Amino acid sequence: MSKFLKRGLPVLVIVALLVVALLPSNDAKPAKAQDPVTIRIFVGVGTGYLPEQQAAQVALADEWNAAHEDIKIEFEFHDNETARDELLTQVSGGDVPAIVGPAGVRTVYEVSDLWADISAYIEQDAEELNLDDFDAATFGLFELSGRQIAMPLGFYPSFIYVNETIFEEAEVELPPTEYGAWTYEDLKATAMAVTQDANGVYNGEEGFDPAAIEVYGYYPFWTNFRASTIGFSPDDAGVQIGEDGTVTATFNQDAFRQAVKFFHDGIFVDNFIPNADAEGAIGEGVTNPFTSNRIAMGRSHTWLFGGIKSAMDDGNFTASWNVYPVPVAPNGKITAAVHADTFAMMEGFENKDAAWEVLKWLTAPEQSLKLCQVYGCMPARLSGRSDWESYWLEAFPFLNLDVVYGALEYLDAPNHEGYMPNFARAWDALEAFWQVVRSDPAVDTDAGLDALNAEVQGIFDEAAAAE
Amino acid sequence: MERIRGFISNDNANQRNYMKREVYKVIGAGTLLMIMIGIATVYLSPLVYMGSTALKTEGQLSDPDDPIVPMSPQTYHYVSPEVETFRYTYRHPQTLDYQGQQLTVYEVIQQGKIYKYAFLETRDNVSVFIDSENPEAAPIELEIAVEDLKPALVNERLEVNLYNVAYEDVRGQFGLVEELEGNRTLWMNPEEISEPPFELPIATSDAEIIRLEQDLILYEVPVDGEIRELALLETGRRGAKFIDPENPDAEPLELDVRVRGLDKVWDLDPHPENFTDAMDAIDYFKLFGNTLFIALVSGLGAMVSATLVAYGFTRFNIPYANILFIILLSTIVLPPQVTQIPTYIVYNKLGWIGTFFPLIVPHFFSNAYNVFLLRQYMMGIPLDMDEAARVDGANPFQILWYVIVPAARPALVAVYLFHFLFSWNDFQQPLIYLGGGSENSVLAVGLANFTRIYSSQQNLMMAAGILTMLVPLAVFFFAQRIFMQGVVITGVEK
Amino acid sequence: MATVQSAPTTQVQAPAVEEKRIKLTPRRAQILWGYFFLIPWIIGFFLFLLGPMIASLYLSMTDYNIQRPGETKFIDTDNYEKIFSLQVIRSDADEVTFKSGYTEAFRIASLHFGSRDHEVWKAIQVTLTFAVISLPVNLGLALFFALLTNTKVPGVRLFRTIYYLPSVIPSVVAATVFQQFLRGQDGWLNVYLLSPLGLGSPEWLQEPSLAVPALTIIGTWGIGTTMLMFLAGLQNVPTELYEASQVDGANYWSRFRNVTLPMISPVILYNLVIGLIGTFQYFVVAYVLTPRGAGGNDLSMYFYNLHLYREAYVFFDMGYASALAWILFIVVLIVTILVFRSSSRWVFYAGGK
Structure with missing residues (x-):
C-alpha cells in the first residue's frame, strides 16, 4: 500500500502544485491598491464597436491617460450581439464597469436600475458643463422620474432615404422636399409605383409577380413595433403616465391602428414592403440594405450615413440618393423618430467621482464631436453642429441639409424607446405582435392591437403590483 | 490462374458463382461510392457557399441574379456626348x-x-x-x-x-x-x-x-429574334436605351425590353483579397496563436485527466461508482445559462477573468463528456489483459500505461481531437471570461465580431470562417489515420 | 442472434474467472486506488462545479433579478409553482376566464388550460417534438455514415473528412450559412433542389409547421462527432467475430444485428445519453435563426432553453430561470438514469460488468 502511495505521490504533488501555482494570481489584485483608479468603459450595447470606431475611442483614451496620473481610462469592446449578456454577467459577477456607452434610449430604460443618478453631479458642475450648449430636445431623453441617468452625447434624427436612380428608371416623380407636403397615402402610392419584380414588371402592371419582387418601394429598416408606428403620430408613445404614477397602455389608439394596418397591407395587400424572408434576401452581402439597389425608399436615421459612405467609397453603391422628409400622419401631425446615444455611469461602481470626471470629459465639446463623427450621430452640443455638418457635406456634397435639420422640429417626444414599466417584457410583447403582423397575412390587426394593449397593460400592472 | 481456368471451363458452377461474387463486389463498391459522393455533395454545400461568398465583393453578393461562382457583369467603357456635372x-x-x-x-x-x-x-x-x-x-x-x-x-x-x-x-x-x-x-x-x-x-x-464617362453593363438583349450583347445606357419604365459596343457612335438603340428580366454578360471575378482583409480585421495570427495554445494545452489536460478518472471508474470496482458517475454526468445536465454567473463569480474571486486560466485549468480536472466516452471504451477492454499484467506484478499505473492506454488509444485520440475541436470553436466561454479587447481573444470570438448589429459583411465573415476551419480540418484529416488504424485488442491485428 | 453471441461470450468467460483473483488482493487497496484516480474530478467538482450548482439551486428559490440583486427575497417554491401552475376550465361556450395572472397555455378539446407562464408549455411541446424527431434521425444517420465510411472504398478518408466538415464550421458562421440556405425566396435548398423538382419554395424559417423539420435538417449537418464516435466503436469490433459469423453463413443484416450492434452498444449508449442532454439543452441554432432569439412565428422554434435564456438575460428573472433549469435538470437526469438502468439489458461490455 505504502509502495503504491509512494509512486502515486508525484501525481498528487503535480496536481496540488498546479492548483497552488494558479491561485496566487488571486492575491495579486489587492496589491495594486495604490495604483490609479481605472475607469473601465464598456462599449458594445449600442454602437461603438466597429473597427474604425474602436480606434477613435482608443485614441481618446490615450489622450486622457497621457494627461492624467490618478485616473486611467480603459475602453473595453464587446460585440453588439452579445454585449448585453456579457454586461449583465459582469455586473452580477461583481465586476462592474464604471461607464457603459454609447448606449441608446432603449438600453438605458431596459436596465434602468443599473444606472447612477447624476443629477447632483450635473448641478455641481453646471457651469463647467455649459448646459445651454446641449440641444434642448436631448436632455429629457434620459430623465426618469426625477433622476437624470445619463448625459446626452449625440442623437440620430430620421428621414426617408430615397434611391433617386430607381425613381428615374421607373419614371416616377420624386417625393417632395418640404415637410408637410406629402402623406402616408402619397408614400404608399409612390412606393407601389416603383415596386418592380424580377422580370421588370411594375406593381400594378399586368403580370406583376408579388412572389418575386426585386425592388421594393419601401423598406422598414430594422423595424420594431414602436419605431415603425411612431411615424403615425400617436398622442403618446403608447404609454401614459398619470399624475399619481399609474401607467396606462394606449397601444390601441387610432394612430397605432392606422400604422399597423399600413404596414400589414403594405406587405400582403399592396406588395411594396418586404416580408421578413425577403428582408433577409435584400440584406445578403450588404453592410446596409439601402445600398443593395433593391430599395427605393426607407425611413432611417443619420447612422445610415457611415454605411452608405463606405459603400460609395468601395464603388458598390453608385446610385444617386438623398434624404426626404417623413410624411404627414393621417391625423395631420408629423413625427420623425429620433434615437440618441449616451454614456451612463453604473450604480454598482464604487468610485463614482472618478467616473464622473471621465464622463464629463467625454461629453465635452471636443470629445463629443470626435465621438459623434465616428458614431454617425448629430452632436447634442450645439457648438459642434456646424463641424458635424461640414464633415458630412464633404462626404455627400449633395446632401439635403434642410431635410436633416427640418426633422429636428418633429422629433418624437415622448420618445418611442421611452420608459415603460417592466420594460423588457412589455417590449417583447410588442415585438411578438409585430412579428405576427409581418408574417401572418390573415391577422385582424384591430383585434390584435386590442389584445396586445390588454396584455401590455397586464405587464404594466404586474410591475406596479411588485413595487 | 484460377480465374482463367474458370473462364475456360464455363460449365463449372463454382466458377460462375465466383464470377458473380466478383461482379457483385464491383457493383457494390460502385453503388457505395455513388451514395458517398451524393452525400458528400450535400455535406459540402455549406462549404461551397462559404467559399463562393468569401470570394465575392459586397456588390456581387447583393446582386439578386448573382451566380454561385463569383462573377461580375462585363462592362463597356462609354464616353457619352453629355457633360459631367x-x-x-x-x-x-x-x-x-x-x-x-x-x-x-x-x-x-x-x-x-x-x-x-x-x-x-x-x-x-x-x-x-x-x-x-x-x-x-x-x-x-x-x-x-x-x-x-x-x-x-x-x-x-x-x-x-x-x-x-x-x-x-x-x-x-x-x-x-x-x-x-x-x-x-x-x-x-x-x-x-x-x-x-x-x-x-x-x-x-x-x-x-469634361464628358461623362461611364462603365455600362453589358446585357444579353433579344433584338429581332437574335441575342446581342449590348451596353445599357439608360433604363426607362417600359423600355431601355442601349449602346452597341461595336458601333458606339451610332444613336442609342431604344428597345422595348424590361432590363430586370434580361441576363447580364458575366465574367469570372473572384476576390481572394477578402481573406487577407479578414485576417487583418481580426488580427488573425495573434488570435490563431491564442486559440492554438488554449486548444493544445487544455486538450492535453482533458485527455490525461479523463483517462485517470475513467480508469478509476471502470477498473477498481469501487463502491457507489454508479452514483458517483451519475453525479459526474449531472454536471453537464444543468443548463450552463444558470451557472454562468456563479461560475463567473468563482473565476473573478480567483482573479482569473481576462486570463486564459478559465479556459484551460478546469479541463485538467476532467469533464463528464470525456470521462463518459473513455469509460465506455475501457469497459470494452477485456479484463484478462490487466489481470495478466497484475499477475506479472504490475501496479495500477503500469497497468494503465502498458495495458489500458494502448488498448484505448483510438478513444484517447478521439478525446484529444474532440476537445481540441471543441476548444477551437468554443465561443461562449472565451467571450465571457476573456473580457473585451481583441488581442487577448480567440478566433471564435474574433470571428463573431464580424456579425454586427446593422450589417454583416458576409464575404469577410465567410473568409474568416474558412480560415478558422483550416486547422481543425487538417488536424482531423491527419488524425483519423491514428484514430482509424488497426487497434490491437486481444492480440489480434485487424 | 444466438449463433454469433457465442463468440463474445467466450471473451467474457476468461475475466469471469479472473474476477476471483482480483478479490484476492486487499479490497481496501483496490478501493483506495479507485478513488485515488478520481481525485482530479473530485477536486474540479468542488472547485468549479459544485458551488455554481448550489448557487443556482438557491437562486431558484428567490426572486433574484440581475438588475436588482440588492432586493432579492427568498420566495420558497413560488418559482416552481409558477412553472407547474395550471388551471383547467371546461368551456363549451366561448367565454373563458382564468384567474388573474393566468393566461391560456393550451387547449385539449373543450378543456382550456391556463398557466401563469403559458410560454413554458409551448417550449416543452417544441422541445419534446424536436427530441422525438431529431434524436433518432441524427443517431440513425450518424451510424449509417459511420458504416459507410468504415468500408474500403477508394478515397474513404476524404469522404470521412467531408462528412465531418460541417461540424467544424464555427457556429456563428454556420447559422448564417443555413439562414441563407433555407430562405424561401432565394435560398439554395429551394432554388437548386426543391423548385426544379416542382416542390415549390417553402419559407422554411417563417412557416411554423416547417420549423422542426427545418431544424432537424440543419441538425443532420452536424452529426460529424456522433459519426466519429460510432466509427471509433466500429474499429473496436474484432475482425475475428466477423470472420466467425461469415463462416456461419450469416448475411450482412444479421451480422450487423448480431455482431456490430452489440459490439458498439457502449458507443450507442454514449451517443444516446450525450444526444439526449444536448437535445434538451438545444439553444444556439434556434436563438440565432429567429429574430430577437424569440422563437419565431407562433413560437415554433421556442425551445425550453430559449425560454430559460430569455427569462434570465432578456427579462433578468434569474431566479425563475434557475427554477426552470432545475426542472430540466431533474427531468433529464431521470431520463438518463432510466436509460442507464435499461442499458444493462442491451449494452454489452467486453470488459464485463
Whole structure:
C-alpha cells in the first residue's frame, strides 16, 4: 500500500502544485491598491464597436491617460450581439464597469436600475458643463422620474432615404422636399409605383409577380413595433403616465391602428414592403440594405450615413440618393423618430467621482464631436453642429441639409424607446405582435392591437403590483 | 490462374458463382461510392457557399441574379456626348440686409437652441444683435464677444458642369459656377466645396468640358429574334436605351425590353483579397496563436485527466461508482445559462477573468463528456489483459500505461481531437471570461465580431470562417489515420 | 442472434474467472486506488462545479433579478409553482376566464388550460417534438455514415473528412450559412433542389409547421462527432467475430444485428445519453435563426432553453430561470438514469460488468 502511495505521490504533488501555482494570481489584485483608479468603459450595447470606431475611442483614451496620473481610462469592446449578456454577467459577477456607452434610449430604460443618478453631479458642475450648449430636445431623453441617468452625447434624427436612380428608371416623380407636403397615402402610392419584380414588371402592371419582387418601394429598416408606428403620430408613445404614477397602455389608439394596418397591407395587400424572408434576401452581402439597389425608399436615421459612405467609397453603391422628409400622419401631425446615444455611469461602481470626471470629459465639446463623427450621430452640443455638418457635406456634397435639420422640429417626444414599466417584457410583447403582423397575412390587426394593449397593460400592472 | 481456368471451363458452377461474387463486389463498391459522393455533395454545400461568398465583393453578393461562382457583369467603357456635372451644397456666411447695411449673422447658443443673430455693433462691452428671422423686432443686447461666436452659414444646393482648367498654376477639374462679363469666369473646386468660388480671367471656351464617362453593363438583349450583347445606357419604365459596343457612335438603340428580366454578360471575378482583409480585421495570427495554445494545452489536460478518472471508474470496482458517475454526468445536465454567473463569480474571486486560466485549468480536472466516452471504451477492454499484467506484478499505473492506454488509444485520440475541436470553436466561454479587447481573444470570438448589429459583411465573415476551419480540418484529416488504424485488442491485428 | 453471441461470450468467460483473483488482493487497496484516480474530478467538482450548482439551486428559490440583486427575497417554491401552475376550465361556450395572472397555455378539446407562464408549455411541446424527431434521425444517420465510411472504398478518408466538415464550421458562421440556405425566396435548398423538382419554395424559417423539420435538417449537418464516435466503436469490433459469423453463413443484416450492434452498444449508449442532454439543452441554432432569439412565428422554434435564456438575460428573472433549469435538470437526469438502468439489458461490455 505504502509502495503504491509512494509512486502515486508525484501525481498528487503535480496536481496540488498546479492548483497552488494558479491561485496566487488571486492575491495579486489587492496589491495594486495604490495604483490609479481605472475607469473601465464598456462599449458594445449600442454602437461603438466597429473597427474604425474602436480606434477613435482608443485614441481618446490615450489622450486622457497621457494627461492624467490618478485616473486611467480603459475602453473595453464587446460585440453588439452579445454585449448585453456579457454586461449583465459582469455586473452580477461583481465586476462592474464604471461607464457603459454609447448606449441608446432603449438600453438605458431596459436596465434602468443599473444606472447612477447624476443629477447632483450635473448641478455641481453646471457651469463647467455649459448646459445651454446641449440641444434642448436631448436632455429629457434620459430623465426618469426625477433622476437624470445619463448625459446626452449625440442623437440620430430620421428621414426617408430615397434611391433617386430607381425613381428615374421607373419614371416616377420624386417625393417632395418640404415637410408637410406629402402623406402616408402619397408614400404608399409612390412606393407601389416603383415596386418592380424580377422580370421588370411594375406593381400594378399586368403580370406583376408579388412572389418575386426585386425592388421594393419601401423598406422598414430594422423595424420594431414602436419605431415603425411612431411615424403615425400617436398622442403618446403608447404609454401614459398619470399624475399619481399609474401607467396606462394606449397601444390601441387610432394612430397605432392606422400604422399597423399600413404596414400589414403594405406587405400582403399592396406588395411594396418586404416580408421578413425577403428582408433577409435584400440584406445578403450588404453592410446596409439601402445600398443593395433593391430599395427605393426607407425611413432611417443619420447612422445610415457611415454605411452608405463606405459603400460609395468601395464603388458598390453608385446610385444617386438623398434624404426626404417623413410624411404627414393621417391625423395631420408629423413625427420623425429620433434615437440618441449616451454614456451612463453604473450604480454598482464604487468610485463614482472618478467616473464622473471621465464622463464629463467625454461629453465635452471636443470629445463629443470626435465621438459623434465616428458614431454617425448629430452632436447634442450645439457648438459642434456646424463641424458635424461640414464633415458630412464633404462626404455627400449633395446632401439635403434642410431635410436633416427640418426633422429636428418633429422629433418624437415622448420618445418611442421611452420608459415603460417592466420594460423588457412589455417590449417583447410588442415585438411578438409585430412579428405576427409581418408574417401572418390573415391577422385582424384591430383585434390584435386590442389584445396586445390588454396584455401590455397586464405587464404594466404586474410591475406596479411588485413595487 | 484460377480465374482463367474458370473462364475456360464455363460449365463449372463454382466458377460462375465466383464470377458473380466478383461482379457483385464491383457493383457494390460502385453503388457505395455513388451514395458517398451524393452525400458528400450535400455535406459540402455549406462549404461551397462559404467559399463562393468569401470570394465575392459586397456588390456581387447583393446582386439578386448573382451566380454561385463569383462573377461580375462585363462592362463597356462609354464616353457619352453629355457633360459631367457635380451636385453640391455650398455653405457661405449668412448676411442680413438691415437698413441698407450688410450684417454678418452669427450662431448664438442659448438654453439649448441655436439662434441666428446678425451682429450690429458693440456698445459698452455689450454686443447688439438683430434677430435674422425677425429683423423688425427690437435689437437684442447680449454680453457675448462676437469673436467667440461662429458665423451662421447658408446652404445653397448647386449643380455645376465640370471642366478641365489650365490657367497658369491653377490646374485641375473645376466646376463652372458663373460666366462673368469680359471673358472672366467663376469656378469652384469639387474637392473643397466649402471654399468660396474663385475667379479666373479666362472664358468658358478656354477650358475643356469634361464628358461623362461611364462603365455600362453589358446585357444579353433579344433584338429581332437574335441575342446581342449590348451596353445599357439608360433604363426607362417600359423600355431601355442601349449602346452597341461595336458601333458606339451610332444613336442609342431604344428597345422595348424590361432590363430586370434580361441576363447580364458575366465574367469570372473572384476576390481572394477578402481573406487577407479578414485576417487583418481580426488580427488573425495573434488570435490563431491564442486559440492554438488554449486548444493544445487544455486538450492535453482533458485527455490525461479523463483517462485517470475513467480508469478509476471502470477498473477498481469501487463502491457507489454508479452514483458517483451519475453525479459526474449531472454536471453537464444543468443548463450552463444558470451557472454562468456563479461560475463567473468563482473565476473573478480567483482573479482569473481576462486570463486564459478559465479556459484551460478546469479541463485538467476532467469533464463528464470525456470521462463518459473513455469509460465506455475501457469497459470494452477485456479484463484478462490487466489481470495478466497484475499477475506479472504490475501496479495500477503500469497497468494503465502498458495495458489500458494502448488498448484505448483510438478513444484517447478521439478525446484529444474532440476537445481540441471543441476548444477551437468554443465561443461562449472565451467571450465571457476573456473580457473585451481583441488581442487577448480567440478566433471564435474574433470571428463573431464580424456579425454586427446593422450589417454583416458576409464575404469577410465567410473568409474568416474558412480560415478558422483550416486547422481543425487538417488536424482531423491527419488524425483519423491514428484514430482509424488497426487497434490491437486481444492480440489480434485487424 | 444466438449463433454469433457465442463468440463474445467466450471473451467474457476468461475475466469471469479472473474476477476471483482480483478479490484476492486487499479490497481496501483496490478501493483506495479507485478513488485515488478520481481525485482530479473530485477536486474540479468542488472547485468549479459544485458551488455554481448550489448557487443556482438557491437562486431558484428567490426572486433574484440581475438588475436588482440588492432586493432579492427568498420566495420558497413560488418559482416552481409558477412553472407547474395550471388551471383547467371546461368551456363549451366561448367565454373563458382564468384567474388573474393566468393566461391560456393550451387547449385539449373543450378543456382550456391556463398557466401563469403559458410560454413554458409551448417550449416543452417544441422541445419534446424536436427530441422525438431529431434524436433518432441524427443517431440513425450518424451510424449509417459511420458504416459507410468504415468500408474500403477508394478515397474513404476524404469522404470521412467531408462528412465531418460541417461540424467544424464555427457556429456563428454556420447559422448564417443555413439562414441563407433555407430562405424561401432565394435560398439554395429551394432554388437548386426543391423548385426544379416542382416542390415549390417553402419559407422554411417563417412557416411554423416547417420549423422542426427545418431544424432537424440543419441538425443532420452536424452529426460529424456522433459519426466519429460510432466509427471509433466500429474499429473496436474484432475482425475475428466477423470472420466467425461469415463462416456461419450469416448475411450482412444479421451480422450487423448480431455482431456490430452489440459490439458498439457502449458507443450507442454514449451517443444516446450525450444526444439526449444536448437535445434538451438545444439553444444556439434556434436563438440565432429567429429574430430577437424569440422563437419565431407562433413560437415554433421556442425551445425550453430559449425560454430559460430569455427569462434570465432578456427579462433578468434569474431566479425563475434557475427554477426552470432545475426542472430540466431533474427531468433529464431521470431520463438518463432510466436509460442507464435499461442499458444493462442491451449494452454489452467486453470488459464485463
